[in-house]
Amino acid sequence: MDGARQAAIRTAELAARSCYGRLVARLAARSRDIAGAEDALAEAFAAALRTWPERGVPAAPEAWLLTAARNAQMNAGRHRRVRDAAAAEIERRAEERAAREAGFPDERLKLLFVCAHPAIDAAVRTPLMLQAVLGLDAARIAAAFLMAPAAMGQRLVRAKAKIRDAGLRFAVPEPEEMPARLAEVLAAIYAAYGTGWEARQAGLAEEAIYLGRLLVELLPAEPEARGLLALMLYCEARREARRDAEGRFVPLGRQDARRWSGAMIGEAEALLAEGARAGRFGRYLCEAAIQSVHIQRPVTGRTDYRALRLLYDLLGAHEPSLGVLVARAALLLEAGDAAAARVALDALEGRQVAGYQPYWVALARLLRAEGRAAEAEAALGTALSLTDDAALREFLSLPPP
Template sequence: MNAHRAIELAARESYGRLVAYLAVRWRNLEAAEDALADAFVAALQTWPRTGVPDKPEAWLLTAARRRLIDGARRRRVQEGAAQEMLAMTEEAQRRADMDRSFPDERLQMLFLCAHPAIEAQVRTPLMLQTVLGMDAARIASAFVVKPATMGQRLSRAKAKIRDAGLKFGTPERDELPQRLQAVLEAIYAAYGHGWDDLTGVDPRRQGLAEEAIYLGRLLVRFMPDEPEAQGLLASMLHGEARRSARMDEAGTYVPLLEQDVSLWSSAMIEEAERCLSRAAQAGRIGRFQLEAAIQSVHADRARSGRTEWESNALLYEGLVRLAPTIGAMVGRAAAVAEARGAGEGLALLEAIPGDTVRDYQPYWALRAHLFMWSGRDEEAREAYSRAIGLSTDPAVREFLKRQAATAGEVNGVGN
């Protein structure tokens, strides 16, 4: 394999796992990130000359450990920390010799980032950067803040972890409820970013959806009786079940209502429904169970041939009451428009504060569709222009351009 390609693959697939492994043992998140960054730089310098090692992760971990140990010696840290790193070196070498994968401590890191001492607004962004490897600019876009502002928040949070000596590891059982919501939100946001990269053109998003589902399954195993963990996994599985139907053989984007249901994964849908059923047994409804229930209504089209839009509209009403996110409010408008007419959907869109949707592409795409549905072609074209400008995926852009060119025709909403 080409050295640069191997390094890119290692960064995408192993970054979060390696940072978590190093940070949990070194008890310094910033130092772990810096050491791993140095290890990747060393790989860029070394692998093109020497070839890609048989075990790239082991090579990177060894290089990062050496930098941490060297830094500890230079700073004259207490002998115990250096000895711990030396012991870790021996442990990792034994694991490599036995051809075993590295222990996955990302779940511990997720719960650490949800520590109550860290500001609530930065917990989920911190997880997205530290555990899932998303850059500050992309996280800032997701949370509708300036990149510089998000960067400052993340830096402060990491300094808080370091200076306060926050415990690295899974919290006590009675601490889990207050930390769980931020963990669920981070996994869900990671899945959403992977899902949005329809054509796979953004290397920073490749594998992110699969990683989120893996973490969702890990969380369900860790907390099998937590209904929201089951709901989160169910929602992601329902979405993933439709992946192969989102583009046709020509690479053209296919919206939800036009998808060939025979291409949906029945195995994933069945697994999602089992998760949703287990969640219902707890008798505690929550945001992610409602998200999954909405997806379940869509999935039922594979059986019945139609979508129960009124049911979805009611589910969205509950979701907006529990979690009034921009995505939930736009989704409610779409469902209400399908169930009760474009006018009611547009009224709900108009009620969303303008500053929150200025750069939110799904809002403008739905607004354009509802204008076109209502025969307001000029307004539709203006909204489509805005949606096209905000689209990062080429297949979605082309779809919207075709829609804008055929103002007056009605197509189903959804994705």
């Protein structure tokens, strides 16, 4: 029994990682209730852990979970009158037909646009997408948004309750409404990719790239969709070179370019060029262009800091987030302008820097460049305390070259 139980637990855990978002999307598409879909799926997982050890793991665990969750939804909704159930079914079929006619290539992509509804608080749209569609837990979402997990969890619960209580229409937006919702969808896909990148979860990163491709297919005239896909491909092309054979972190400037994926870089360069032709240079095209400059280093033998500084200035105007501003300050220091880096970092005081590890890394390097060794060591200690990645901790602890 112990072996059967362990096998059941492993299979359930694998299903939770690989198909949670897809199952919630399919369940919510039918019920129009994201929170209810999650509750039903939780009941299905609990039922799996009760029955699989005794009856064996089914041949198709995802299908089994979907069926069990749908049964739970049916049990929860039996108190509704037949007329209401029939009306909901008619509306669901009409919406699914409209989605197909609109050319939505994936149910999850459809749900991302639904979660960007203007009636939902703008601050919670992207986190809601990450949890309900892409399956990230509140702790990882909170880390991406520099928030406490409890606060993020409460924010998500309130948002789902508002969706349910307000009876928001679970429908695909009209074509003319999509551009207004695009920014949140792009942000959710990029946040999912970033989480997979930092946690070295290739599956989540691949899922984000897949959704990025579908978004370019759905909205071919939107340059930022191409910019996001290009950005993710530039980063993914370097995945294998980011760690050495012993698992130690290798910074971009020291990576072996022979381990980069030429096919991904070529595709990213083409996407960047196509997006730039639109004449609208937004956040993701700008970030992709920054990656393109870095990619040229093995060819030219140097880093074009002038181009990077211009691009970071433009990016800061588009997206003055903490991450972007810290990256800009680090670039200024790397380019040899410690005075400008000091001004940039000083301007961030009072923001949410206390728990932001890249800020302390940049500050430690700046203090070292200023000859303030003791303060640099203190800042480095703070940076080390903010990461659990042993390889990254080892790299940060190395003496400067």
